[in-house]
Amino acid sequence: MHIIWRESANVLAYEAGRLSRVFNQRCPSQFPLAIVKPTTESEVIKAVNLALQHNLRIAIRAGGHSFPVWSLHDHSILIDFGDFKVVEVDERSRTAKVSPGVTSKELNDLLIEKHGMMFAGGHCPDVGLGGFLLQGGMGWNCRNWGWACESVDALEVITTQGESIICSSQQNSDLYWAARGAGPAFPGVVSKFHLKLRPYSNSGFRTSGYIYPCALYKQAFSWALRITPTLDNDTEITVCTRYAQAHSQVCLSVHFVCAKTTPEEAEAALRPVHETRPPGTLSEWYCREDNLGNLYEKQAKANPKGHRYRTDNAYVQNDADVVAVLEEAFLTPPPGKSFAFWSAMTPWSRRELPDMALSMRSDHYFAIYAVWDDARDDELHHSWVQKVMRQIENHSVGTYLGDSDLQKENARYWTNTNTTRLVEICEKWDPEGLMCRYQASCTELQLRN
Template identity: 60%
Template structure:
């Protein structure tokens, strides 16, 4: 087990261990006592026990993609899982077992190539399974296939006491319940996820895209919102406001990605959009051959490495005038690398969820991904996000953990009963607050956790 101690390591080594795997280059001024580079479950158990000996907290890093860098905590032992990568596939039963630092791309590259299977992991290719699944997992085609955490059949967990447990619907049920939606407040360290898989379409993906001038924002977004609830159930639907490469003009990009075995079924599924689209596209395509790998490449391009990020999000009320609520966000981006996103979530948002911590959603998911390069733009870009959210928040029912920063803005992340149960489980299973939990302002939440209330701090 490799341990890099702050007090004895050279500065470069410690800094690389502290933030070298943090995706957001707006790096935090928080300093762990030590970083443990785990390579196996035994290392994780030993690290938790070491934290108990030192009477300090434990933080965990899976992929390092948390926008707020939740893994970097003062006076903690940071367990970095980047060197702990393992996966096993049971193709006959459509199951996989994978460690938390495995990314969606790493997992699916094996599943598709060797087994014609896939797992609906994160859209960004380098998002680790750990944070993604603990937050619920808004994965591929979430509006129909459901949340990725619904496919978690079991988890192996090192508890705050350093015990290694297998958790599912029949044993250690409280940890299993919490692992599907607790986010960074999960009272343990997941070492392995047991995942139910999907068949990968025999002929890959197909996509249709419609790019409109931003002046057509209201018309185009109203159109896609109107057709989404009854659209084909193997099709993901998104609207993105962005600046195309090399362009000074903002565009609204409407994207349909369908996942069918046969090309004719994909064409039939996408026809409803093609036949009803508003006139006026700058560019469009219909039922083009696509693949998960190509989608990963595009997502990676939209989320470049070595950049600074500020993200926020909201589930918009089902009956809101969504184009009006999101107009400022979609038409006034502060930087050419930034983008705003709307995801269709209906019909998943209208069905009863399984009994698990995840319990917050609506028909409309909205997120801001503000991206820039230079530190001098920090105040302007962050202020833009705060100002936009002042208007959006009044029409929100809550937010998704994965695109949130509790230091800046608190809101509702769970149904009230689920939130109460989750915080009780945290206090019961980790009464000393060994696991760092939710990073609020000043990192003070401790065993209390989050209030799960609209407490706008903007």
């Protein structure tokens, strides 16, 4: 296994390894002492043993997309899963064993083309399954199909003692519990996820979209909230605002992704939406033939690479006046690529949750993405995010790890009971703190609140 040691490596090769696939250009100045790119499970075990031998902490990179760039730490060995790509599909049981460095798009390209199936992974094509699944995973149609981690049947994990184990509801069930929502607090190295898959049909995959000027914010967003409870079960609904150059103003788009088996079913699902939309759209499309590949392309454009990102989010209280609470956040994105979005989480948010670490939720998920490319504009974008999130804070019941950059001291990522249990599991499986301790800072901060 090739090891890049910082002290002896060529500077350019080291930097290429340090920043490989790192998405957020607002990246911490942290320098691992060694970088390894395993290609097999036994090399992952070797990497863990190397850390033990040299008394180094372990940092992990799967897809490199965490906003605070959790994979970069001083005094660590960085285990980068970028060259370890395994997907083993069992069509009969509709399951797959997948390594953490595989991205949502890579997995779905293969599943759709060869097997007529999909996995409800992240919306951005290049997000790695490792970080995405461990923090819960708000995948396609989360409001109905649930969190992606609910489709994890089992995991293969290398412990901090370098042992390979299986975690499921039957074996090492405490680690299985933690793996569904702990995010960077997970006290081990996952080498494979065992996933449940869903059927996929291009012919029933349709989208509708309605773009409104900001003057119609209240009408359009109130309509989206009103229709959500009666909306079809295979349809995702998102409301997003950004500054639209073409219209010289902030515009609001209400977007529906419908994943049915036939075009007729998709039309029946989207027709009531179309018939009740408020007038005044700047543009719209209805029940358009679409596919996951197209949506990934659009997501990649909306979340461009090579930019600086600052994100924050909130689960807004169910009984809040959501339209009023989010008004400023929605209507003030600065000109450029920044945006804010709301995702409907009902009916999932009202269902009984499986017993797992992931525990924060409400009917309304709101996230803000400040996107820019010049470090001189950092302050402008930080202050926009801080200002609008301060107004939402009093109406927030919790924070999602995925769209968080861990800068908020009072963020609640888990319920208190789950935080306590997670801390106990971390202490049991990683008593020496071998894994890099972003986890300690989140859990300790939360326990202090």
